[in-house]
Amino acid sequence: MNDWIEIAKIDDIPRQGSRVVELDHDDRVNRIAVFRTASDDIYAVRDKCPHRGGPLSEGIVHGGQVTCPLHNWKIDLATGEAVLPDKGCARTYATKVEDGQVFLKLA
Amino acid sequence: MARMKLVLVGNGMAGMRTLEELLKAAPDHYDIEVFGDEPHPNYNRIMLSPVLAGEQTVEQIVLNSREWYAANGITLHTGKKIVKIDRKNRCVEADDGHGGKIRADYDRLLLATGSKPFILPVPGADLPGVVGFRDIADVDAMIHAASQYKHAVVIGGGLLGLEAANGLKLRGMEVSVVHLGDWLLERQLDEPAARLLQQNLEAKGLNFLLRKQTEELVRGESGRVCAVKFKDGESVPADLVVMAVGIRPNTELAESAGLHCHRGLVVNDTMQTFDPRIYAVGECVSHRGIAYGLVAPLFEQAKVCANHLAEHGVARYQGSMTSTKLKVTGIDLFSAGDFTGAPGTESLVYSDAATGSYKKLVIKDNKLVGACIYGDTLDGAWYFDLLREGTDIAQFRKTLLFGQHHLGDSGHGPAERVAALPDSAEICGCNGVCKGDIVKAIRANKLFTLDEVRAHTKASASCGSCTGLVEAVLAHTVGGDYSAAPSKKPLCKCTEHSHDEIIAAIRDQALKSMPAVFAALDWSTPDGCASCRPAVNYYLLARWPAEYKDDAQSRYINERAHGNIQKDGSFSVVPRMWGGLTNPKELRAIADVAEKFNVPEVKVTGGQRIDLFGVKKTDLPAMWKDLSDAGFVSGHAYGKALRTVKTCVGSQWCRFGTQDSTGLGVKLERMTWGSWTPHKYKMAVSGCPRNCAEATIKDFGIVCVESGYELHVGGNGGIKVRVTDLLCRVETEEQVMEYCGAYTQLYREEAHYLERTAPWVERVGLAHIKAKVVDDAAGRAELHERFKFSQQFAQIDPWKERADGGSAHEFQPIRITA
């Protein structure tokens, strides 16, 4: 799966918000949170907080970070790293926007 | 672009803190070079006392290791004293200690040269064996003397002198403290407290010579000092003399460069000297005529200075109020403000010589202006807060002397208890943080303030009820009182402005959008953070109900998705049940919904209604549609909003009921539902003083009596229980409704975001609320009108909106099949 997957139009994702992409595999569902920042950058991060698995997609987006709704860890959207002093990392995925269309790359 | 050059003179606490703040704010702005005339990297000077006492080692008190400087690209010169500033050519010149010179150019210069111990100008002051108490070299000299000699004399009975005396005693010397004044620590303690302190220290084996003026330090045969001679002719033997009679700002270098000095190097509110390229912080500085000698204010200066060096240009230092503690193990004293009891003030005094406790609080115009405590000092931080905030204490004056726990704070206990706790003792119940975790974090990361401990350990970062304990652990681990926050508390790290300033700016400058607020108030981040956005969104909504468009992305998920997020990411659904009343049709509808959507758990809540747990987010709109069709609206169980109006049976059925409490509760809930408030807002109506609806721990509670209604405000169950204050009595239901609307609106307009009514009432004082809601009939009517006006826009059921398709993206994932 090295291909870009077309997931949504940029305007389907609220600015300073996110959408969840659910990937149905045969046996399990993988949830990826796709964020759009105030400056219209798009990031994709696994929807699972490195702390206790909170849904990052539900967090408040500020600058290039999201604050997890469960215990307020801040996660850097570009790297998936928790902001110090917290430590941990959520997996990130490559994204691109072409003609207002958002693409996601899984591998 | 070439980076600018910054040179720091003085490798001490204030200067280095400034650099740390600067690296946080603008990591790549400067090439930095640091000169210090001590041979060490930056260390925690405060901890010299415990080092002297043998409780810590020099290695343990290093704040920034040489590796740290290297890792941050800072060039460090130790053992190099700057001897000249050439302002014209913008460079400094250092003595390399071997007769050579080192030069360094600067674009910005930061002076943080600290202060020097004041040495009494008496004969013999320059003899071997006479030292100050300022740096590692002094401590080394004292430790060395203690291993060889017997008699020590400390001149000066202030904080520094007593800590030196205590340390030398613990190192086995016979110690006498010489003091000119009538009692010890005159600037920190009043006489009774000082007497208790003196007794306590005498019990530890120290000897005191009060009202003694030193005339001469006598030279012994070996050439070393051998005795101290006083004006009254007496003398005491002394192999070591420690001068601790005060400090003087070290401005020698600044003066030689022609910078304006007057009792310190003079700076403005941005920490700039008279030469705009030269900044200064720390004990060498005189700000608005004051030179500070404690780290808390210096760290505030550091923060402001860093902000300007980073060219953010928004912060101002406006002076600090300070408090003091003595770092002698086993002795606790605290003082702040003016406790001498000047004319026009009143004093509350508690004194128990048997247990060695003494407390004096000085009050002026119902405000605390000074505090002096000896013995159990755990409430010191609380008094200090009351003092700085100028809190009206009229309402709890009777219990003020007994401390915060008498107001119902569960987190407090005696200071000794904290010291005695094992490392495994849980301090923060919310985040499961043990004492050992906190101590380890403080040591490993060199933490100084409560905020830092919160950031690193999360201790007290949630409900805050253990704040007192965390502060006690902090104080116990690092010594002095570092946790003193600036006199003004900014809303969050994105701004220098306080809640009140932001509320006022939104009102006075008619700011009607979030970007307008961020621009007008110089936010340091482009779009705020998870703390300030919800707050500002609320303030805008409360001030401009008709015009401001709520910003969903600035709402916490619960309020954005109108359900309460659960630990597994599912949601709970609580439909509104007016006043706790229900009927078979409603119950049937809830039962149907629960079955249809496979709700895993149904529970009756503590708020008299039914909670459906474990609902998938994607099911929410469909479930709400069914509930909405059955006549339900959202119960806002997730919001900073009106929650429940609890009622009891009342006169309809109950043999004691005096009024229709159930009916009144329903009316109140119909009037107030849907309103957003600074924090959650709960009401209750009890039919008689038996108070089965627990109205006296609600934000607004009503107790019905034969003659009418008692209105109670500012109650809180939960973390810190607070019983309501009686606002007033009224006679009719119409009056209850009007007072309720007015009081709610006052809270909505004035309280800080995330401040419940209980702390709000304590902060602004009941008198203020009575003046606005009870005494001023016209004002009350206006408040009530404003409340009703804003309700027009608030009473739109968010569930129905979404059931009808609003914010659909929020609830629907994008599904991709691989």
Ligand code: SRM
């Ligand atoms: C559902 C309920 C417990 C129950 O099963 O009975 C409940 C559940 C929660 N309460 Fe509560 N509280 C519930 C009644 C209460 C009460 C009792 C009451 O209202 O009479 C109190 C004490 C009274 C008070 O508030 O003064 C109460 C004091 C708290 C507090 C402490 C508030 C404080 O100011 O000290 C919190 C924490 C907070 O709000 O920050 C809290 C927070 C919570 C949260 C929202 C925690 C959270 O942020 O997720 C819980 C959500 C559980 C969930 O998964 O949905 N809950 N909570 C009750 C809902 C009542 C309702 O019908 O809406």
Ligand SMILES: Cc1cc2nc3c(=O)[nH]c(=O)nc-3n(C[C@H](O)[C@H](O)[C@H](O)COP(=O)(O)OP(=O)(O)OC[C@H]3O[C@@H](n4cnc5c(N)ncnc54)[C@H](O)[C@@H]3O)c2cc1C
């Ligand atoms: C024993 C002791 C206990 C204390 N206890 C407490 C306490 O409990 N609570 C509290 O709040 N405060 C306490 N203090 C005070 C606190 O340590 C000082 O307020 C703080 O260190 C001042 O910081 P500063 O950066 O202004 O000065 P310093 O930390 O003194 O740093 C100044 C540095 O500049 C160097 N320097 C000076 N001139 C030059 C030059 N020309 N070239 C190169 N380098 C130069 C000095 O050598 C020094 O290293 C205590 C102080 C002492 C000595």
Ligand code: SF4
């Ligand atoms: S429902 Fe309330 S008391 Fe119970 S665990 Fe949750 S927050 Fe704590």
Ligand code: FES
């Ligand atoms: S699960 Fe994200 S902060 Fe705890």
